Amino acid sequence: MNSIQAPTQEMNFLLQQVFDAGNVWQKLPAIAELLDVETASAILEEGARFCSEQIQPLNRAGDEQGVSFDGTTVITPDGYADTFRQYAEGGWVGLCGEPEFGGMGMPKMLGVLLDEMGYSASNAFTLYGALTAGAALCIHAHASDELKALYLPKLYSGEWAGAMDMTEPQAGSDLRNIATRATPQDDGSYLINGSKMFITGGDHDLTSNVIHLVLAKIQGCDGISLFLVPKFKVNDAGDIGAANGVSVGAVEHKMGLKGSATCVMNYDNAEGYLIGRANRGLVCMFTMMNYERLSIGIQGLGSAQCAYQMAAEYAKERVQGLAAGGSPTGAKADAIIVHGDVRRMLLNIRALTEAGRAMAVLTAMELDKAKYAATDEEKQQSSRFAALLTPVAKAFLSDRGLDACVSAQQVFGGHGYICETGIEQLVRDTRIAQIYEGTNGIQAIDFLGRKLAGDNLATVTEFFATLQQQQQACDGVFAKERQQLQSLQEQFLTVMATVNEQKHDKPALINAVAVDALDAFGYLLYGHCWLLMADKALTADDLPAQFVAGKQQLLQFYFAKLLPRVSLHLAAVAAGDEAVMAPSTDWF
Incomplete structure (x- = not known):
């Protein structure tokens, strides 16, 4: 398996052009004192280097060796301890930690991108630092001053986990x-x-x-x-x-x-x-869990990015069959990248992964504003938006992440089912992301039952209004896509209004249709992200022509092939719970 390279150009594009992080951070004094986009870019490059050179080489060997337990001591795979020491010394555990206790104080907008790099390099290794950062977050938010002073410095430094x-x-x-x-x-x-x-x-x-x-x-x-x-x-x-x-x-x-x-x-x-x-332990724990749920969604995202790089490289090297209509080079066989179905799988992975990265940064931005914004009104709005987005980020990113890994495995064909290529490990490692930190079904019930119906659609309606303001500012060349997207947003609100009206009369309704509701929202939000990315790429001054053209092509692919899934999921929601709840328990 070749070295996975973190997509730092994509990450910088999101921070600098799509979400205008420099301007966002200037309005958050606690961040503005520590960071600008140039420094953020340097941190991304260093993180990419460390993940590629130090973490990724542990991945396959760590999977084959596993952890061991002699009845007293748990021993991690060879190389883990030394690399974790270097990881901690580099400040990566405390990247987003509080400066007063030794953390670096970086915003979550930057943190999610480093998380993605880590998960791309090794799911298993990255979890140790992620859990430590989450524990520190909970302690800082809820523990006594004495406990914070005693434990946080050692957690942020990575001396303790x-x-x-x-x-x-x-x-x-x-x-x-x-x-x-x-x-x-x-x-x-x-x-x-x-x-x-x-x-x-x-x-x-x-x-x-x-x-x-x-x-x-x-x-x-x-x-x-x-x-x-x-x-x-x-x-x-x-x-x-x-x-x-x-x-x-x-x-x-x-x-x-x-x-x-x-x-x-x-x-x-x-x-x-x-x-x-x-x-009040659950209130405290959920401070940690909301961040951890985003982190686990990013586990799916990081796996998808790794899977795409592996599958795209393989598809350009693996020679099998002739292109439809004959080989463009006159060869007896072509690389499988020429075949429509292989291209479909690769485009699916890439379109969903790039939009997923944008959604992760958007969610992180709302978390940063909820914590650091100048006014209580801004903090409250961002808190509500972050709460709305968190179950979607966890469930939709991890669901699509596993889909990406399975599709990438399919690109490899039979070679994807054997250990040597490494793609089957991604499938195995990523599967858990749909289960832990609250199963994705539970995330969907939280999304529909609490975040939408819980306030009678007030937050989601307000959120869509802010999205439409951004969409209206996009270049007129995207008028068709904007109209398609906004029509689906209105359709979403109409269907959810019906669910909201029926929630008391049909107690099983929300549980039965929640996953389809979350998926419809996820594909809608990805459509918004693609519209923004394509627009910002078109209007930016300093992006390579190939990069800009790629964004336009992926926008077209997403709106033609993936955004229509919104209507499919909304139709399933509108069908209600009757078909789900009708069979008797004994029938199963």
Whole structure:
């Protein structure tokens, strides 16, 4: 497998032309003091170099070796520990962390692009840093000043790692049934007892300590609380002490992500510290999970980008069959890139991946504005827009990411089913992104039930209005595409209004049609992203002609071949829940 090169030209185009990041950051003082587009471009180039030279070479070997567990110690694949040390020393773990505790303070708009690079290079390796950054985010948002001062510097520096401990065998997505208990102690700490499963990065040899964020119920309470539970105790000076009653029960044997340690974790009178208020643990955890859900969507995006590069290169090298109408070169056989179906698959992957990257940056921009905007009104609007986009980013990016990997595998034909090409690993590694951090079905129910119907379509209507303002500013050459897109947006709102009217009379409706609703929105949003990208490419002064032409060609492909899927999904929503709910339970 050849080295994957991060698409830094595409990334800079999104930041500089499509989303005008320089102007956005100037309006966010906390960011303007630290970053401009030239510095961002330099960071992207350095990140691309590190991912290509240091992380990607670990990917296949890490998959073949996997993690090991001797009953006491979890050992990551060869090279992981040394590369993670370099990764941490480079500041990548704390890239978007708070400067007051040693983070670099970079905006999420930049962070999502570095995340994509990491996932393209190695899904399994990148998860360790992603979980650590997410844990630090939650601690900063909700923990006491004492806990922040003690733990955040070591997390941002990558000396310690973080993990999110939610799932239990009897309580997967339904966290009301968790059995882990926390008993209050006289000194204000709690003793944690119980077990968790499917804990990504639950234990490993990359860092000297692992800081667990554990959901548990305080003895005598039904509410769920969140606790910081270190693997090793930490004294007031930040020094590591004795073991803390946190142990590994087993390491899961998985379909993919074999270099990522997925653990059963046991807590035996482990000392923990309350984060936030008692019985409000889910509120605290979801601060982390909203960012993690975006990160996991980007796992799908990064895999798709890697899959495209591999498949496109193979399609130009693999000679098989003659072009329709005869070989353009008179050869006895042509590279498979000449065949219409191969081109269809590659264009599907590329059109969806480039639009997905734009959606990721858009979502990140709203998160940045929600955190740093100058007025409360701006923060509140961006918070609502970010909440609307987050389940879509997680589900649509990971669904289309797996689609891309499967299509790329299909381009390889039989060679895609064997290990040597590396494409089958992408399929295995990416599959989990649709499942963890809340399955994509749950994301869809959240999107339709809470984010759309929850406020009677007020936020989505406002969001579409802002999109249409941007669309109206596009060059007149795109008038046909703009009309097509805006007509579908109105159709979307009409169908969703009917669902909203029926939500009380038909209690199963939202659950039954939610995935189609989310997919319709996702394809619509990608259409908006393509309109912006094609317009900005056309009007920019300093882009290569081939780059500009490529954007126009992909716009045409997307609007002709992929945007029509919106109508298909809306028709399924409009059909309601009758066909889904009619069969009796015994029939299945």
